[in-house]
Amino acid sequence: xxxxxxxxxxxxxHIRDWLDFQRSYAKIHSNFEFDYDDIDYAxxxxxxxxxxxxxxxxEGVNLTKVDVYWLYDHNIGVKIPLSTKIFNDDMYKESSxxxxxxxxxxxxxxxxxxxxxxxIKEDFPDYEIEASCIQDIVTPDKLxxxxxxxxxxxxxxxxxxxxxxxxxxKIKDKEQIRLFINAECSYTCPxxxxxxxxxKINAGTEEKMQCSFWDLGLERTFYNDDINWSEYYFDKxxxxxxxxxxxxxxxxxESQQRTFIMYKKNKSLGGGDFQSYVFY
Numbered sequence: 001x002x003x004x005x006x007x008x009x010x011x012x013x014h015i016r017d018w019l020d021f022q023r024s025y026a027k028i029h030s031n032f033e034f035d036y037d038d039i040d041y042a043x044x045x046x047x048x049x050x051x052x053x054x055x056x057x058x059e060g061v062n063l064t065k066v067d068v069y070w071l072y073d074h075n076i077g078v079k080i081p082l083s084t085k086i087f088n089d090d091m092y093k094e095s096s097x098x099x100x101x102x103x104x105x106x107x108x109x110x111x112x113x114x115x116x117x118x119x120i121k122e123d124f125p126d127y128e129i130e131a132s133c134i135q136d137i138v139t140p141d142k143l144x145x146x147x148x149x150x151x152x153x154x155x156x157x158x159x160x161x162x163x164x165x166x167x168x169x170k171i172k173d174k175e176q177i178r179l180f181i182n183a184e185c186s187y188t189c190p191x192x193x194x195x196x197x198x199x200k201i202n203a204g205t206e207e208k209m210q211c212s213f214w215d216l217g218l219e220r221t222f223y224n225d226d227i228n229w230s231e232y233y234f235d236k237x238x239x240x241x242x243x244x245x246x247x248x249x250x251x252x253x254e255s256q257q258r259t260f261i262m263y264k265k266n267k268s269l270g271g272g273d274f275q276s277y278v279f280y
Contacts, residue, residue: 003038006250052091054195057201082095086200103124109129143155154178180249182257189220
């Protein structure tokens with residue numbers, strides 16, 4: 001198996017301690033055990049500047065040089081989330097030195113746009129390229145088209161696709177698919193407005209973040225208040241039996257998972273001001 005682990009942490013925490021925390025957390029709450037040898041990547045913001053970041057607003061470095069070299073020494077790759085939903089030639093040229101610096105066998109780039117994926121694959125061939133879950137690949141036709149491009153080494157499906165068992169069973173190229181093991185607020189989000197705004201904020205064209213819950217007051221696609229979402233893990237063994245072997249772990253803590261908004265008992269809090277809530 002190959003586990004892609006979040007490196008979304010404050011810079012002063014060593015990546016070893018962060019990975020150990022995720023390993024212990026998964027073991028305690030799901031009986032899922034893995035070691036460093038099972039981790040193919042740690043993903044997060046690295047040192048250096050690029051406007052291609054996406055998924056989260058850049059508020060600092062997650063992986064310092066100390067972290068990066070520790071990962072290299074343990075044969076774990078660095079995966080950089082360049083999953084912006086906006087892309088142009090100027091942004092790419094400005095990021096060329098950044099891309100060159102981290103290019104090495106075993107490292108990877110997460111992308112939203114096919115154009116960026118193709119450019120990096122051609123200009124920086126040592127990177128593995130991963131299609132972000134933000135691409136929202138939820139139909140057989142869309143998955144087939146992505147695979148046919150021949151540019152993506154791995155494709156991450158949105159969390160809610162873990163529940164579409166019939167879709168998962170029919171996937172032929174299961175070795176190319178990465179599934180989530182645990183959950184975050186995107187699992188039940190009806191309109192992921194934050195992803196587009198995150199890209200604009202990181203590119204310097206937007207200042208204010210919005211959330212479909214806090215700002216738009218939209219209900220989740222489903223509620224289950226009996227589940228402690230911050231400690232929830234999918235049944236990995238079920239996916240193993242189907243032939244999947246690549247998985248993704250998100251940060252197991254509230255301010256990153258935003259699981260608070262997944263409960264029906266809290267839905268009356270929606271429609272407020274996102275800026276008044278502290279998220280990291």
